[in-house]
Amino acid sequence: METVICNPESFVRAEVLRLVPYEAKHMPECIKLDANENPFPWPAGMREELFSAKLMFNRYPDGMAQDLKTAIATYTKISTEGILVGNGSDELIQLILLTFGGLGKAVIIHPPTFGMYQISAHLTDTSVIEVPLLNGLDLDTEQILKAALSPDAQVVIICNPNNPTGTQFPREEILQLVRESGKIIVVDEAYAEFSEETLIPEIENYPNLVILRTFSKSFGMAGLRLGYLLGQAETIALINRVRPPFNVNLFSQKAGILALGYLSEYQEQIQCIKAETQKLYEELTRVPDVVVYPTTTNFILFKPGDPDRWAAELLKRGFLVRNMGALPILGKCLRISAGLPEENDSFMRAIREISLDTTVAQGITGTASV
Numbered sequence: 001m002e003t004v005i006c007n008p009e010s011f012v013r014a015e016v017l018r019l020v021p022y023e024a025k026h027m028p029e030c031i032k033l034d035a036n037e038n039p040f041p042w043p044a045g046m047r048e049e050l051f052s053a054k055l056m057f058n059r060y061p062d063g064m065a066q067d068l069k070t071a072i073a074t075y076t077k078i079s080t081e082g083i084l085v086g087n088g089s090d091e092l093i094q095l096i097l098l099t100f101g102g103l104g105k106a107v108i109i110h111p112p113t114f115g116m117y118q119i120s121a122h123l124t125d126t127s128v129i130e131v132p133l134l135n136g137l138d139l140d141t142e143q144i145l146k147a148a149l150s151p152d153a154q155v156v157i158i159c160n161p162n163n164p165t166g167t168q169f170p171r172e173e174i175l176q177l178v179r180e181s182g183k184i185i186v187v188d189e190a191y192a193e194f195s196e197e198t199l200i201p202e203i204e205n206y207p208n209l210v211i212l213r214t215f216s217k218s219f220g221m222a223g224l225r226l227g228y229l230l231g232q233a234e235t236i237a238l239i240n241r242v243r244p245p246f247n248v249n250l251f252s253q254k255a256g257i258l259a260l261g262y263l264s265e266y267q268e269q270i271q272c273i274k275a276e277t278q279k280l281y282e283e284l285t286r287v288p289d290v291v292v293y294p295t296t297t298n299f300i301l302f303k304p305g306d307p308d309r310w311a312a313e314l315l316k317r318g319f320l321v322r323n324m325g326a327l328p329i330l331g332k333c334l335r336i337s338a339g340l341p342e343e344n345d346s347f348m349r350a351i352r353e354i355s356l357d358t359t360v361a362q363g364i365t366g367t368a369s370v
């Protein structure tokens with residue numbers, strides 16, 4: 001038989017060919033301020049407990065993750081039937097759109113916001129309706145409600161607080177969407193432990209409210225990939241239909257259970273990260289020619305005169321920051337997350353240096369305005 005030459009690309013779904021994969025830089029030699037992680041090590045007792053636990057890695061994990069759900073239930077005060085765990089909240093975003101999106105359906109998002117919503121929409125053949133934030137920062141509730149009138153629109157994703165802006169949207173506006181849109185409202189609360197605001201207590205009132213949480217940020221487990229969804233039991237049961245049976249590995253399940261037993265240690269870390277973020281914010285506002293956006297999270301969005309040059313200069317000095325490129329309305333910006341206190345101190349020295357170089361290069365002698 002003659003061998004038939006076959007080009008795999010000719011079999012690929014058109015949507016996949018159009019996809020631009022999410023690129024996260026991996027540069028462990030740098031001081032990492034680019035991914036909104038918790039820079040502190042895990043609480044010592046938790047580390048010890050985890051590494052001495054006898055885990056049967058030759059067996060499949062509990063596919064329903066009952067013990068982890070029980071721990072999350074105690075933490076969130078939502079019953080275990082209202083919880084679904086995932087391999088990071090990235091997986092859960094995809095499961096939501098696999099359940100409620102698809103060909104001929106649409107998800108409403110508010111750019112600038114977290115990039116994975118768009119990627120998951122493309123992956124699941126779901127169209128995207130964009131309702132940009134007013135001035136690049138505020139929720140346009142009226143326009144979202146108008147967009148939700150489209151029969152195609154199934155899901156609205158609100159990122160609260162929003163990544164990358166750091167903005168906290170008013171609770172009442174989100175609840176208005178929950179009440180009036182007639183659609184599934186997903187509130188991504190990845191940074192809620194920092195902003196200390198949540199809509200979890202509202203879940204019992206609304207079957208169309210789904211809340212997304214992660215262990216990646218405040219709990220410092222980005223490397224373990226662990227997130228969870230909260231909603232009414234019937235809503236969660238629908239999403240559970242598309243979940244792969246063993247989506248969360250045994251080690252991550254155990255780590256999640258243990259972490260929720262060390263809340264006071266994590267609380268100390270969170271308060272320190274918040275104070276450090278405030279310190280970085282104040283320092284950045286003192287730098288001439290830099291616009292800094294207020295934040296309720298562990299990261300800060302800011303706009304220096306020449307963001308690309310700043311990112312390159314910071315990298316030369318060993319700091320990896322997130323170059324956001326051109327955001328809708330806000331334009332080119334950088335985003336940093338709070339590192340360890342000593343890392344933040346050297347970061348602040350670096351930005352003073354870079355800004356001084358800029359000032360000298362521009363021949364500016366007086367104080368520049370923002």
Ligand SMILES: Cc1ncc(COP(=O)(O)O)c(C=O)c1O
Pocket residue numbers: 035036087088089090091114159163188190213214215216222225226227
């Ligand atoms: C708003 C938001 N949601 C979800 C995620 C993804 O979290 P996970 O690590 O749980 O997939 C991130 C990560 O940056 C995020 O910023």
